[in-house]
Amino acid sequence: MNPYILKAGLVRPPPGGEGCLPRRPSGNRRPRGCLAAIGKKMEALHTPVLLDAVMQYLAPYNGEGLMVDATLGEGGHAYAFLNRFPGLRLIGIDADRDIQARARERLREFEDRAQWRVGWSQDFFSAYPQDAERPDRILIDLGISLYHYEQSGRGFSFRKDEYLDMRIDTCRGTSVAELLARISERELADMLYQNGEERYSRRIARGIVRARSRGAIGSSAGLAAVVELSVPPKYRHGPTHPATRTFQALRIAVNGELIQLRALLENALGVLKAGGRMGVISFHSLEDRIVKNFFREQCRGFSALSGEPIGKDGPVPVMRLVNRKPVTPSAAEARNNPPSRSAKLRVAEKVLDGGYG
Numbered sequence: 001m002n003p004y005i006l007k008a009g010l011v012r013p014p015p016g017g018e019g020c021l022p023r024r025p026s027g028n029r030r031p032r033g034c035l036a037a038i039g040k041k042m043e044a045l046h047t048p049v050l051l052d053a054v055m056q057y058l059a060p061y062n063g064e065g066l067m068v069d070a071t072l073g074e075g076g077h078a079y080a081f082l083n084r085f086p087g088l089r090l091i092g093i094d095a096d097r098d099i100q101a102r103a104r105e106r107l108r109e110f111e112d113r114a115q116w117r118v119g120w121s122q123d124f125f126s127a128y129p130q131d132a133e134r135p136d137r138i139l140i141d142l143g144i145s146l147y148h149y150e151q152s153g154r155g156f157s158f159r160k161d162e163y164l165d166m167r168i169d170t171c172r173g174t175s176v177a178e179l180l181a182r183i184s185e186r187e188l189a190d191m192l193y194q195n196g197e198e199r200y201s202r203r204i205a206r207g208i209v210r211a212r213s214r215g216a217i218g219s220s221a222g223l224a225a226v227v228e229l230s231v232p233p234k235y236r237h238g239p240t241h242p243a244t245r246t247f248q249a250l251r252i253a254v255n256g257e258l259i260q261l262r263a264l265l266e267n268a269l270g271v272l273k274a275g276g277r278m279g280v281i282s283f284h285s286l287e288d289r290i291v292k293n294f295f296r297e298q299c300r301g302f303s304a305l306s307g308e309p310i311g312k313d314g315p316v317p318v319m320r321l322v323n324r325k326p327v328t329p330s331a332a333e334a335r336n337n338p339p340s341r342s343a344k345l346r347v348a349e350k351v352l353d354g355g356y357g
């Protein structure tokens with residue numbers, strides 16, 4: 001649970017209703033949801049990141065077994081695996097029902113080998129039935145997809161003028177607009193610093209609170225303009241848009257991304273078959289630090305659940321690193337697929353089932 005949301009007293013019951021449409025004041029544009037695209041030929045927007053390395057490190061043993069794609073997105077990685085390995089079965093999970101509908105459409109030809117779940121993967125793994133077949137491969141490709149920026153209509157991009165929602169799961173939680181309407185300046189500054197490493201967090205928080213006193217900040221373009229006016233001119237004209245880190249921080253907050261990441265890794269490892277592999281792609285240093293430390297602990301032999309050494313006579317490793325250094329995109333991939341620029345892939349193999357239920 002996100003502490004900022006709790007502190008600001010913003011947790012509300014889910015709105016319910018079919019499709020769980022985003023909260024928005026009436027009159028705001030409805031997103032061009034992908035559910036309307038079902039039945040038509042779907043063009044994928046998102047290019048799967050580090051695809052060759054993911055295929056190499058997570059190639060199923062003998063080309064068979066069960067893979068969980070814990071962040072299915074538009075199904076780019078899933079498509080490549082199902083296509084290359086006819087003996088592979090896959091469970092694809094996404095907390096966003098709209099993007100999952102796109103993936104299902106794209107992967108329709110593999111339906112006899114695939115199953116779908118809508119929800120948060122950390123919850124899926126924690127509720128994994130004891131007697132169910134355990135996966136041999138788990139892929140976690142963190143963050144959001146190009147679809148979210150380009151087509152979701154939920155205000156993820158500062159280049160668009162959309163309702164400021166930014167929730168991945170539109171059935172639960174609080175939109176960014178609602179968060180900004182109530183959060184204190186201090187909490188906001190801390191959030192921008194902790195979730196976005198934003199050096200001008202205090203100035204931006206002050207600017208947002210001032211702007212809010214003149215009227216609610218309800219759109220992505222409106223927020224971007226407030227941030228631009230709040231930062232020093234040299235920052236305004238730097239190589240990245242001055243609102244980049246603010247948008248990242250707020251998205252992370254309303255989706256509880258960093259807070260849930262540790263639970264996601266622990267729960268996934270608990271379910272992974274001994275001898276199986278887990279690959280995680282992260283996109284910023286805050287995520288990567290959590291993944292790196294988690295794998296390091298597991299390789300040194302401390303229980304993910306209790307933090308205690310595993311084994312009576314001291315720590316026994318639960319995992320071994322498959323790649324010592326994270327895989328990063330080649331210059332060509334970074335050029336051709338700019339969202340991949342900051343990606344890091346870490347892969348580890350489960351060597352022992354210790355420390356888990």
Ligand SMILES: C[S@@+](CC[C@H](N)C(=O)[O-])C[C@H]1O[C@@H](n2cnc3c(N)ncnc32)[C@H](O)[C@@H]1O
Nearest residue numbers: 048071073074075076077094095120121141144
């Ligand atoms: C980077 S995209 C994945 C792209 C995908 N690998 C592809 O090639 O199309 C991440 C996706 O995971 C979803 N997501 C992020 N965190 C999640 C979580 N903890 N549980 C379930 N889905 C999550 C997002 O909604 C998004 O669609």
